[in-house]
Amino acid sequence: MSDLLERLRERGWRMTSQRRVVAEVLDGDHVHLTADEVHARAAQRLPEISRATVYNALGELVSLGEVIEVATDGRAKRYDPNAHHPHQHLVCSGCGIVRDVHPTGSALADLPAEERFGFTVTEAEVTYRGLCPSCART
Amino acid sequence: MSDLLERLRERGWRMTSQRRVVAEVLDGDHVHLTADEVHARAAQRLPEISRATVYNALGELVSLGEVIEVATDGRAKRYDPNAHHPHQHLVCSGCGIVRDVHPTGSALADLPAEERFGFTVTEAEVTYRGLCPSCART
DNA sequence: TTAGTTGCAAAGGCTTTGCACGCGC
DNA sequence: GCGCGTGCAAAGCCTTTGCAACTAA
Numbered sequence: 284m285s286d287l288l289e290r291l292r293e294r295g296w297r298m299t300s301q302r303r304v305v306a307e308v309l310d311g312d313h314v315h316l317t318a319d320e321v322h323a324r325a326a327q328r329l330p331e332i333s334r335a336t337v338y339n340a341l342g343e344l345v346s347l348g349e350v351i352e353v354a355t356d357g358r359a360k361r362y363d364p365n366a367h368h369p370h371q372h373l374v375c376s377g378c379g380i381v382r383d384v385h386p387t388g389s390a391l392a393d394l395p396a397e398e399r400f401g402f403t404v405t406e407a408e409v410t411y412r413g414l415c416p417s418c419a420r421t
Numbered sequence: 422m423s424d425l426l427e428r429l430r431e432r433g434w435r436m437t438s439q440r441r442v443v444a445e446v447l448d449g450d451h452v453h454l455t456a457d458e459v460h461a462r463a464a465q466r467l468p469e470i471s472r473a474t475v476y477n478a479l480g481e482l483v484s485l486g487e488v489i490e491v492a493t494d495g496r497a498k499r500y501d502p503n504a505h506h507p508h509q510h511l512v513c514s515g516c517g518i519v520r521d522v523h524p525t526g527s528a529l530a531d532l533p534a535e536e537r538f539g540f541t542v543t544e545a546e547v548t549y550r551g552l553c554p555s556c557a558r559t
Numbered sequence: 560t561t562a563g564t565t566g567c568a569a570a571g572g573c574t575t576t577g578c579a580c581g582c583g584c
Numbered sequence: 585g586c587g588c589g590t591g592c593a594a595a596g597c598c599t600t601t602g603c604a605a606c607t608a609a
Binding site: 384 | 492493511513514520522523532536537538539540541542543544545546547548549550551552553554557
Binding site: 560561562563564565566567568569570571572573574575576577578579580581582583584 | 585586587588589590591592593594595596597598599600601602603604605606607608609
């Protein structure tokens with residue numbers, strides 16, 4: 284399903300060939316590419332596309348709330364197009380691969396007021412860590 | 422309390438003046454400094470200390486499991502010495518400040534087997550996001 | 560037409576590395 | 585004394601920026 288392109292068009296996102304290719308590359312489930320990987324895949328279809336353009340497009344998609352930025356570890360950020368389906372991440376500590384997992388039915392416990400330090404809390408993010416089957420086989 | 426120094430000594434961590442200062446700077450609650458901040462504070466006491474040495478020491482403390490690396494956003498990593506007290510983080514989306522918060526009594530829901538994709542899951546990490554009192558006042 | 564987008568190349572922030580010197584054990 | 589730790593400076597990776605040319609609406 285290519286909801287992403289559709290939604291972007293509906294929201295009046297100025298469409299260019301570069302932006303279209305970026306959105307197409309990101310579309311799908313369990314997609315968590317780095318900016319560089321997005322650039323590489325986009326360049327297969329549009330060889331002249333520049334890294335700066337990819338970063339621009341990614342930054343806008345994040346601002347629009349269509350894509351989520353995932354800081355899996357200390358390396359490059361990954362971009363997750365699954366912004367409209369609430370989910371959590373399962374990250375392999377070995378190779379860094381990311382899978383989407385879905386809330387376990389029990390809603391995320393709210394942070395009690397006495398633990399908020401006066402913050403306005405808007406979001407809770409859960410990350411599971413472990414080893415993927417192939418890294419576990421070491 | 423300065424458990425950290427004590428524990429490191431017990432574990433046979435080779436002690437030097439630089440490493441001692443790094444450990445001292447990190448010691449305490451709600452401490453979440455960037456490598457650069459650690460370097461700045463260490464340099465107040467030991468002006469010649471180099472950034473590379475601070476990075477080396479931090480890397481080892483993380484490997485030893487005495488300090489946790491926190492990737493708050495896209496900026497510099499922060500280092501949290503509170504590794505022996507399980508806790509979660511509350512991060513300000515405005516200024517990046519981090520506070521420790523403690524498990525809400527209800528244990529972290531386990532990830533059901535059918536959501537594990539064959540991973541060996543060892544850890545679940547929760548991060549709350551929002552605005553701190555001072556950033557909320559914009 | 561015209562404001563917004565692109566590509567290039569250069570700069571920037573954070574972190575790591577290579578190597579000679581120095582110091583804890 | 586041996587081996588690990590340190591400092592320096594340079595390189596590295598990821599990302600952002602400035603600006604002239606271009607293009608979608």
